[in-house]
Amino acid sequence: xxxxxxxxxxxxxxxxxxxFTSITxxxxxxxxxxxxxxxxxxxxxxxxxxxxxxxxxxxxLASNMEWFEVxxxxxxxxxxxxxxxxxxxxxxxxxxxxxLDYGDYxxxxxxxxxxxxxxxxxxxxxxxxxxxxxxGQLNYVFVKA
Amino acid sequence: MGKVAIVGVGQSTFVRSYPGxxxxxxxxxxxxxxxxxxxxxxxxxxxxxxSAPEYDKQRSPAGVFAEYLGLNPQPTFYVETLCSSSxxxxxxxxxxxxxxxxxxxxxxxxxxMSEISSSESQERMGRxxxxxxxxxxxxxxxxxxxMYAKAHMKKYGTTLDDLALIRVKAAxxxxxxxxxxxxxxxxxxxxxxxxxxxxxxxxxxxxxxxCCANADGSSCIVVxxxxxxxxxxxxxxxxxxxxxxxxxVNLAGRDLFTGLSVAEKAAQQxxxxxxxxxxxxxxxxxxxxxxxxxxMAYENLGFANPGEGKELIRAKETYKEGxxxxxxxxxxxxxxxxxxxxxxxxxxxxxxxxxxxxxxxxVKNPEIGLVHNIGGVGLYGNVTIxxx
Numbered sequence: 001x002x003x004x005x006x007x008x009x010x011x012x013x014x015x016x017x018x019x020f021t022s023i024t025x026x027x028x029x030x031x032x033x034x035x036x037x038x039x040x041x042x043x044x045x046x047x048x049x050x051x052x053x054x055x056x057x058x059x060x061l062a063s064n065m066e067w068f069e070v071x072x073x074x075x076x077x078x079x080x081x082x083x084x085x086x087x088x089x090x091x092x093x094x095x096x097x098x099x100l101d102y103g104d105y106x107x108x109x110x111x112x113x114x115x116x117x118x119x120x121x122x123x124x125x126x127x128x129x130x131x132x133x134x135x136g137q138l139n140y141v142f143v144k145a
Numbered sequence: 146m147g148k149v150a151i152v153g154v155g156q157s158t159f160v161r162s163y164p165g166x167x168x169x170x171x172x173x174x175x176x177x178x179x180x181x182x183x184x185x186x187x188x189x190x191x192x193x194x195x196s197a198p199e200y201d202k203q204r205s206p207a208g209v210f211a212e213y214l215g216l217n218p219q220p221t222f223y224v225e226t227l228c229s230s231s232x233x234x235x236x237x238x239x240x241x242x243x244x245x246x247x248x249x250x251x252x253x254x255x256x257x258m259s260e261i262s263s264s265e266s267q268e269r270m271g272r273x274x275x276x277x278x279x280x281x282x283x284x285x286x287x288x289x290x291x292m293y294a295k296a297h298m299k300k301y302g303t304t305l306d307d308l309a310l311i312r313v314k315a316a317x318x319x320x321x322x323x324x325x326x327x328x329x330x331x332x333x334x335x336x337x338x339x340x341x342x343x344x345x346x347x348x349x350x351x352x353x354x355x356c357c358a359n360a361d362g363s364s365c366i367v368v369x370x371x372x373x374x375x376x377x378x379x380x381x382x383x384x385x386x387x388x389x390x391x392x393x394v395n396l397a398g399r400d401l402f403t404g405l406s407v408a409e410k411a412a413q414q415x416x417x418x419x420x421x422x423x424x425x426x427x428x429x430x431x432x433x434x435x436x437x438x439x440x441m442a443y444e445n446l447g448f449a450n451p452g453e454g455k456e457l458i459r460a461k462e463t464y465k466e467g468x469x470x471x472x473x474x475x476x477x478x479x480x481x482x483x484x485x486x487x488x489x490x491x492x493x494x495x496x497x498x499x500x501x502x503x504x505x506x507x508v509k510n511p512e513i514g515l516v517h518n519i520g521g522v523g524l525y526g527n528v529t530i531x532x533x
Contacts, residue, residue: 016281020272051397052278078299078402080291081349082283086271087264089283097288099396106397110282122299139281 016139018088025055032067033138038128040105041065051105070107073125073145074100079111098142100126112141119144147371149242150381151531152249153182154493156364159326159481162259163361167203168213171255171363174486175214178251178365182377186215189367190247193222193238195230195254196485199269202260210253228434229520230254231364231488232527236387238368248373254490255363256483266359273521275395287356287435288348289396289522294437295350296402301452305350308436309336310458312343312354312478315433318465319479321505324490326360326481355436360481364489366496380500385421385513386530388414394524403452405438407526408445408517415515415528416447423447426469426530427511428498430491432519433476442517443471446528465508473506488518492529499533 011030013022032039040051045062051070056063079098089095096111107128111120125145132138155177157163163170179186192214194207203209207223210216226233231254238250258266274284297303316331335343336354343354374381390410393399399406416422423446431442443454448469457463463471474480474494477487495514497503516529 012277017283018271019281020276024277052275052395078292078296080288080295080351081346082285082288083346083348084285085283086285087268088271092283095283097282097284097292099292099402106399108279108282108395108397122295 014138016137017092017133017135019137026053028067029053030138033130033140036130038070038107038130038140039067040070042068049104051107070102070128072102073127074102074107076120076122076124076126076142077101077106078122079120081117096120100128100142110139110141112143115144149239149384150369150371150374150378151366151384151492151496152369152374152378152381153178153184153367154365154496155179155181156324156486156490156493157362158324159360159362159483159486159490161326161360163257167201167206167255167257167260168209170257170361171210171253172213174255174363174365174489175251175253178367182367184249184367184377188377189216189219189249189251191220191222191241192216192251192253193224193234195224195234195252195488196256197225197227197230199272200256200258200260200266200484216251226525226527227520228432228482228484229488229518229525229527230485231366232492232516232518232529233389233525235366235368235384235488235492235529236389236527238366239384239387242368242370249367249369252366252368252489253363254365254486254488256485257361258359258483259361278395278397285348286522287351290435290437291348291351292396293402293441293523294435297437297441298350300403301455303440303452303455305336307455307458308355308440309333311433311436311439314458314464315472315476315478318473318506319475322475322480325475325479326358327475327479351435351437357434357477357482360483362481362483362486362490364486364493366489366492380533382496382499383532384529385532386415386417386419386528388412388418388528390414390526392524394521404441404445405519405523405526407523408442408519408528411526411528412446412517415530419513419530419532421513421530425513426515427513428473428495428508429469429471429515429517430474430494431471431476431517432487433472433478434482434519436478438519439472439476446515446517465506470508473508488516488527491516491518492531495531499531
């Protein structure tokens with residue numbers, strides 16, 4: 001008998017320029033990205049919202065999550081433009097990493113490449129949108145609101 | 146329970162690339178601490194080994210060191226909180242002695258960052274954060290601290306010139322420290338010369354001159370019970386307060402971006418335990434992995450109000466002759482930053498200061514000193530208060 005190949009749900013390897021992990025209970029995040037949505041999770045028991053999404057609630061110790069879409073505008077908390085990058089990211093340089101504050105939660109990511117240095121100001125309103133990298137990998141970036 | 150003392154301190158010279166193995170590197174700091182304590186290995190009841198394991202080829206180095214240093218069959222412990230590993234080790238040693246389990250414990254910090262190739266090191270740097278949700282964006286330590294710098298500058302009007310002043314101070318004292326990896330002077334003008342390496346951009350707004358250097362090094366602190374300390378040491382230095390705190394790895398889980406919440410919390414604990422306040426500190430070592438980190442430390446430790454750290458460096462109050470001398474051994478910026486050895490080196494500097502044995506960097510008559518040692522990007526905060 002042929003040995004049976006086990007199905008491994010490694011969808012998360014598609015996240016970002018280099019993904020360092022491939023297996024997580026939040027793998028549906030990738031399907032939502034393909035559907036053009038950036039999603040966080042919310043605990044159905046206590047209502048706590050999480051971004052980045054997580055499978056388990058540390059407040060009520062339940063694992064009863066629903067997905068919600070990161071929508072509307074966030075405020076740019078801070079950012080930095082990198083002139084050097086770790087292995088695997090060299091082709092992306094220069095790029096800006098940044099943090100947006102949505103009130104209930106914050107989102108860490110990159111600023112869209114087409115924004116100039118003059119365009120970017122701490123405190124400005126931005127939106128999070130899905131982005132496909134030249135390699136076909138998926139992430140999300142911040143654009144002007 | 147009696148008090149807990151530090152009875153011996155040692156460190157290797159911090160170098161770019163140590164010409165020996167990790168056990169030989171560790172021997173250097175250990176030997177100096179044992180000679181300083183005037184102890185033999187049979188006086189040591191346990192060892193605590195501290196490092197960031199991603200740089201090690203050796204699995205479980207604690208056992209290897211226990212053997213090489215002649216510390217068999219005593220128990221050994223391995224602790225890790227990234228760049229603050231040896232402050233965490235000190236807290237563990239304090240607890241072991243305070244609990245009466247052991248009378249004398251050697252806290253041994255080390256890192257041979259050159260153990261792995263520079264490309265391996267670069268790869269690890271990329272994983273120095275939340276590998277699931279942050280690292281896929283291409284993150285690095287300087288860029289995270291740069292985000293804090295940007296937020297601090299925006300909120301408080303701190304300038305790049307203020308940050309350059311911190312580097313100039315570090316180099317002033319680094320030149321005097323024969324254990325430092327970077328012993329050259331740094332002039333303020335270098336930062337405004339685009340041709341100068343110091344002014345080169347790394348991650349905006351931080352420049353090459355705002356960042357500390359990787360290094361190989363080891364440190365050792367011998368911690369002892371009051372009774373043992375009094376029988377061995379002519380000048381025991383007492384551990385008066387130990388504070389430690391953690392926060393979210395992912396920046397998305399944090400609320401403060403103009404300072405490190407873990408430093409504030411660890412400082413509150415340490416001050417309360419020691420029964421002292423910021424004004425009582427005569428000399429301090431703070432974790433200046435980047436210039437902005439020292440600026441935030443001034444404020445998080447209460448040496449200055451939030452946003453007013455820049456006034457301290459502008460007025461040279463953190464120089465040796467100032468009201469609160471900080472990093473008069475060159476700090477991480479000039480001394481170098483061998484991850485696991487750094488906290489022990491900071492503690493050594495303060496112990497020597499409190500014993501009036503700091504030579505050409507001696508602060509006048511200090512009675513209480515403080516060590517601020519941070520792991521990761523403000524992930525782990527450790528504050529230790531020592532008194533003579």
